[in-house]
Amino acid sequence: MFKGSANVGSGEHFMLVYNNGGDMNGSTNKDRTNYFERLPSNQLDLALFLESDRMRALDITKDNLQNQISTVKEERRQSVDNQAYGKTMEMFDDVAYENPNYKHSVIGSMADLDAATVEDVQGFFRTYYAPNNAALVIVGDVKPAECLAKIRQYFEVIPSQPAPPEPDMTEPAQAKEKRLTIEDPLARATRIDIGYHIPSAASPDFDALSVLSSVLSSGTSSRFTQTIVRQKQLALQTFAGPMESRGPGLFRAIGILPPGKSAGDLEAAIYEEFEKVKTGTIEDWEIEKAQNSARRSYLSGLTSSLQRAVVMSQYAVYYNDPNLINTRLDRLMAVTAADVQRVAVKYLTPENRTVVITVPKPAAATKGGE
Amino acid sequence: MLKRTLTSAAFVLLALTVTTAQAPVTQGMSPTKGVVIKGKAPVSDTVLKVVLPKAQHADLANGVHLIVLEDHRVPQVSIQIQMRGAGGYYDPADMPGLASITAAMVSEGTKTRTSQQIATELDRLAANAGAGTASSSETTVLSMGAMTEHLDKVLDIATDMLLNPTFPDQELARYKTRMKGNLVQQRAQPAYLAQEAYGRVVFGTHPAGRMMTAEALDKITRDAIVNFHATRYAPDYAYIGVTGDVTLADIKKRLETKLARWTKKGLPQLSVADPDAIGPARVTLIDRPGSVQTNLIVGTQMINRTSPDYDVARLADTIIGGGPSGRLFLNLREDKGYTYGAYSRMTTLRYRGDWSASAEVRTEVTEPALTEMMKEIARMRDERIPDKEFADKKRSLVASFALSLESPGAILSDYIVSYIYKLPADYWDKYPARVMAITQDQVQAVAKKYLDASRLQIVAVGDGKKIAEGLKKFGKVETFDAEGKAIRQ
Numbered sequence: 043m044f045k046g047s048a049n050v051g052s053g054e055h056f057m058l059v060y061n062n063g064g065d066m067n068g069s070t071n072k073d074r075t076n077y078f079e080r081l082p083s084n085q086l087d088l089a090l091f092l093e094s095d096r097m098r099a100l101d102i103t104k105d106n107l108q109n110q111i112s113t114v115k116e117e118r119r120q121s122v123d124n125q126a127y128g129k130t131m132e133m134f135d136d137v138a139y140e141n142p143n144y145k146h147s148v149i150g151s152m153a154d155l156d157a158a159t160v161e162d163v164q165g166f167f168r169t170y171y172a173p174n175n176a177a178l179v180i181v182g183d184v185k186p187a188e189c190l191a192k193i194r195q196y197f198e199v200i201p202s203q204p205a206p207p208e209p210d211m212t213e214p215a216q217a218k219e220k221r222l223t224i225e226d227p228l229a230r231a232t233r234i235d236i237g238y239h240i241p242s243a244a245s246p247d248f249d250a251l252s253v254l255s256s257v258l259s260s261g262t263s264s265r266f267t268q269t270i271v272r273q274k275q276l277a278l279q280t281f282a283g284p285m286e287s288r289g290p291g292l293f294r295a296i297g298i299l300p301p302g303k304s305a306g307d308l309e310a311a312i313y314e315e316f317e318k319v320k321t322g323t324i325e326d327w328e329i330e331k332a333q334n335s336a337r338r339s340y341l342s343g344l345t346s347s348l349q350r351a352v353v354m355s356q357y358a359v360y361y362n363d364p365n366l367i368n369t370r371l372d373r374l375m376a377v378t379a380a381d382v383q384r385v386a387v388k389y390l391t392p393e394n395r396t397v398v399i400t401v402p403k404p405a406a407a408t409k410g411g412e
Numbered sequence: 413m414l415k416r417t418l419t420s421a422a423f424v425l426l427a428l429t430v431t432t433a434q435a436p437v438t439q440g441m442s443p444t445k446g447v448v449i450k451g452k453a454p455v456s457d458t459v460l461k462v463v464l465p466k467a468q469h470a471d472l473a474n475g476v477h478l479i480v481l482e483d484h485r486v487p488q489v490s491i492q493i494q495m496r497g498a499g500g501y502y503d504p505a506d507m508p509g510l511a512s513i514t515a516a517m518v519s520e521g522t523k524t525r526t527s528q529q530i531a532t533e534l535d536r537l538a539a540n541a542g543a544g545t546a547s548s549s550e551t552t553v554l555s556m557g558a559m560t561e562h563l564d565k566v567l568d569i570a571t572d573m574l575l576n577p578t579f580p581d582q583e584l585a586r587y588k589t590r591m592k593g594n595l596v597q598q599r600a601q602p603a604y605l606a607q608e609a610y611g612r613v614v615f616g617t618h619p620a621g622r623m624m625t626a627e628a629l630d631k632i633t634r635d636a637i638v639n640f641h642a643t644r645y646a647p648d649y650a651y652i653g654v655t656g657d658v659t660l661a662d663i664k665k666r667l668e669t670k671l672a673r674w675t676k677k678g679l680p681q682l683s684v685a686d687p688d689a690i691g692p693a694r695v696t697l698i699d700r701p702g703s704v705q706t707n708l709i710v711g712t713q714m715i716n717r718t719s720p721d722y723d724v725a726r727l728a729d730t731i732i733g734g735g736p737s738g739r740l741f742l743n744l745r746e747d748k749g750y751t752y753g754a755y756s757r758m759t760t761l762r763y764r765g766d767w768s769a770s771a772e773v774r775t776e777v778t779e780p781a782l783t784e785m786m787k788e789i790a791r792m793r794d795e796r797i798p799d800k801e802f803a804d805k806k807r808s809l810v811a812s813f814a815l816s817l818e819s820p821g822a823i824l825s826d827y828i829v830s831y832i833y834k835l836p837a838d839y840w841d842k843y844p845a846r847v848m849a850i851t852q853d854q855v856q857a858v859a860k861k862y863l864d865a866s867r868l869q870i871v872a873v874g875d876g877k878k879i880a881e882g883l884k885k886f887g888k889v890e891t892f893d894a895e896g897k898a899i900r901q
Contacts, residue, residue: 051448053746058453060737061804063811082811084456091453112749116705120752120772124705126600227702230600231593262519262531272586278593300593327536334538338559341486347818 043068043077045106048099052106055092062088072144073288074359075170080348083183087192093178094196097171102164111155118149126229130400135292137222138237138396141213144290172203177358181347211289213239220396225403231278232299234309235398237292238389240284244361248284249373250381251293251389255283256332257324257382258295258315263331265315266297275300276308288360293389305399319386324379336374446746462814464841467827468660473668474675477651479827480660483820487560489656490821491567491663492553493574494828496649497682498640500547501619506631508547509624513587513632514640515543515552520583522576525569527583533569537562541570548620550684550762552645560657564666571670574645579637592626599894602772605698606707606873608896613696613869614711614766618687646677653828655820686764687713690867695889699876699899706778706874710785711768712867717760717833723846724858725767729758731805731855732792733769739788744771750781762833767862775875779882782870786886789868792859797852810844 046052059066059079066079081089122128132147139145169175178197180189216239241247259266259282266280277297284293297308343349350367357366470478500511519542520527534541539558545551554574558566598604608623615621654663690713715721733740733756740754754771769789773781797805816822830839870886872879876899883889891899 049452051450053447056736061808087454109749117752119705261535263535331536338538
C-alpha cells in the first residue's frame with residue numbers, strides 16, 4: 043500500500059508524510075485494516091490526495107508485490123518466528139476457534155505469503171478497499187464544511203463496488219476443554235495461555251468482562267499480581283482480559299512461570315482466582331478502580347487527535363456507530379459487582395476453555411566458557 | 413485546539429513550513445534508493461503559524477526548581493520529581509543496580525502504608541506513582557499521574573514514598589526473586605542480548621554500558637538501600653516538572669506543604685566522566701542457535717548534549733535513519749526487502765553518548781545487509797547530500813517539532829532539557845531557525861568526525877553456525893553465547 047498509485051510514486055507516500063513532519067502507518071487485525079497519518083493542518087490536501095489516489099488506483103504489480111511479500115516475511119520473522127512464544131499466539135487461535143475467519147493467523151504463514159498472486163491482491167483490494175466498505179475520520183484543526191467539500195472533491199470520483207459478502211461471525215459452542223503443549227526452542231520459561239469463548243465486543247457482557255479484567259490483572263493491586271505473582275510467587279508476569287473482537291471473542295489469561303515452579307500449580311492458582319470471583323465478594327474499591335481507570339484512559343485518549351480518529355473509525359466500521367466514543371464509558375460505569383460475577387460464572391467454565399502450555403526446548407547450543 | 417487554549421501564555425510564532433519548490437522529479441532520478449517521486453501531490457508551502465507554549469518557572473522554599481506547563485484540556489496532572497545524584501550512574505562500583513532497586517523499593521512500604529495499601533489506593537484512583545532510574549542515568553525520577561480531583565491524595569502517597577520508605581525485608585526478598593526470574597526471561601529476547609553486548613563494546617565499564625546481573629542482585633543489602641536513600645534522595649540537585657490541569661501557584665503551594673520536611677543534605681558537587689575512548693572497530697557475535705533473523709547494531713560513541721555539534725548530528729541522524737524516509741529504511745527495506753525496518757538513533761547526556769544504526773534481518777542476508785548499513789554510513793561521510801533530500805529532511809525535523817506540540821509531556825521534556833543543560837531561554841524558539849541554517853558541508857563534517865570506520869562497533873545476535881563466516885569480512889569476530897560467556901574460537 044506504500045508502493046505507489048496512479049499519481050504517487052513507490053515510497054513517495056511516506057516520503058511526503060515524513061518530509062512534512064508527519065507520521066503514518068497502517069494495521070490489520072482479524073476484523074479490519076486501517077491506514078492513518080498525522081500531518082500539520084496546512085497539509086490536509088496532501089493527506090486527502092495520497093489516500094484517495096491509492097484508494098482509486100493502487101499500483102499492484104508483480105515487482106511491488108514481491109517486495110512487499112519479502113517485507114511481510116521479515117515482519118513475520120521479527121514478530122513471530124524469532125520471538126519466544128511467537129508461535130503460541132498463532133497456535134492458540136488455531137486451537138481455540140472453529141470459525142476459519144478467526145482461527146487463522148492475520149500475518150499468514152510463509153506458504154500463504156508465497157502463494158499470494160497479483161490477481162489475489164487486486165481482487166481483494168477491489169472489493170474490500172472500496173469506498174462503500176470504508177470509513178474516513180479526520181480529527182484536528184480543520185473547518186468542517188471546508189474539509190467535507192475537500193473530501194467530496196477527492197473521494198467522490200472513486201466508484202463503489204458490489205458489497206463484499208457478510209463474514210461468518212458465528213462460533214459453535216464448545217463442549218469440552220481443548221488442550222495443547224508446544225515446545226519452543228527460543229523460550230526460557232514455561233508459559234500458560236488459557237482462553238474462554240466470549241461474545242462480540244458489542245455485547246453488554248463485554249463491558250462486565252472488561253471490569254473482570256481490571257479486578258484480576260490490572261495494576262499491582264490486582265488479584266493475580268498480589269496473590270499469584272507476589273504471595274505464591276508462581277508467576278513472573280500475569281494477564282487476564284477480553285480481546286476486543288467484532289465477532290466471537292476470547293477472554294484470555296496468561297502466566298509466565300518462574301524457574302523451579304510447577305506449571306500445574308500456576309494453572310490451579312489461576313482457576314482458584316476465577317472461583318473466588320464467582321463465589322466470593324468483589325469489593326467496592328475494585329469496581330471503583332475499574333471505573334476510574336476507564337475514565338482516565340478515556341480522558342488521556344482525548345488529548346491525542348490520532349487516538350480519537352483511530353477509535354472512531356473502528357467504531358464506525360465495526361458497529362456503524364462512531365458516537366460510541368462518547369457513550370462507551372457510560373456502559374462501563376454502569377457495570378456492577380453482580381454483573382462481573384454473572385459473566386465469570388457464565389464464561390469461565392472448564393468446558394469452554396482452551397489451554398496451551400509452552401515449554402522451553404533448549405536448542406543444541408554451542409557451549410560457552412573459557 | 414492547542415492553539416486556542418494556550419493563547420494566554422506568552423508565545424512566539426514559529427514559521428514552520430519552509431518553501432521548497434515541488435518541481436516534478438523525473439522518474440528514476442530520485443536521489444534515494446527505493447523511492448520514485450512523481451511530484452504530483454499537492455504540498456502546501458504556506459507558513460504555518462504555531463504557538464510554542466511557554467513553561468513557567470519557580471523555586472520551592474527548599475530550593476528545588478519547579479517547571480510547570482499548564483494544559484487545561486482535560487482534568488489530569490503529571491508530576492516528575494527528578495533527583496540528580498540518585499541515579500544508577502552513582503551506583504557504588506561494587507554494587508551495580510543499587511539505585512535501581514532503591515527506586516523500585518520505595519513503592520514497597522512506608523512508615524504508615526504497606527506495599528499492598530499503596531498499590532490498592534493508587535489503583536483505586538487509577539493513578540500512578542513510582543520511582544525509577546537506569547544505570548546510565550544521573551537521576552532517579554519519582555513520577556506520578558492522576559486525575560485532577562485526586563491530585564492531593566496521590567501527591568500524599570508519592571511524597572510519603574519519597575520521604576518515609578521502610579524497605580521491608582520480606583518485600584526486598586520477593587523483589588529479588590522476581591528480578592532473578594525476569595533476568596532469565598530477558599535472555600530469551602534477541603533485542604536484549606544485542607543491547608547488552610552493544611553497551612559493553614561501546615561503553616566498556618562506564619555506567620552507560622552496565623546491565624543488572626543475578627550476582628550483583630545478591631550483593632545488595634537492605635542497609636545499602638537504606639543508606640543510598642538517606643544520602644541521595646536529596647533536594648540538593650533536584651527539580652520538578654509538572655504538566656496538566658493545574659496552575660503554577662496552586663501546585664507550588666501543594667508541593668511546598670508536602671515537601672516541607674525535605675531539606676538539603678549537603679550532597680557534594682556532582683560531576684560525571686566521559687566513557688573511555690572507544691576501542692578499535694570490532695565485531696561481536698552473540699550466538700543464538702535457532703534464530704531466523706540476525707539483530708544487527710552498528711554504533712560508536714558520539715557527543716554529549718551540550719556539544720556545539722548537537723543540532724547537526726541530530727539532522728545527520730534523521731537523514732540516515734530517522735523513520736521510514738531515512739536512508740537505511742529505504743535501502744534495506746524498500747529497495748532490498750531484507751528487513752521489516754532499519755533505523756538509527758542517538759543518545760546524548762551530560763557525558764559522551766552514542767549513535768547507532770540497527771536492523772533485524774533474515775539470517776541468510778546478514779552479510780549483504782551489514783554491507784549496506786556500512787555503505788550508508790560511509791555515504792554520509794563521503795558524499796554531499798543532494799539538495800532536495802537535504803531540504804526535505806530539514807523541513808521534516810522542524811515540522812515534526814510542530815506536531816510534537818500536541819503533547820504537553822513532549823514540550824515539558826524540551827524545557828527540562830534546556831533547564832538542566834543551561835541552554836539559552838529562547839533555545840526552543842530558535843530551534844527551527846537553527847535547523848534551517850545548517851549546511852550540507854556541516855553534516856558531512858560531523859559524519860566524518862564521529863562516524864569514522866575505524867571506531868564503528870558491530871554487534872550481531874543470530875545463529876552463529878550460519879552467520880559467523882560472513883561476519884569475518886567486517887573484522888575480527890569475538891563470539892559469546894546467550895549467557896554472555898566468551899566462546900573460544
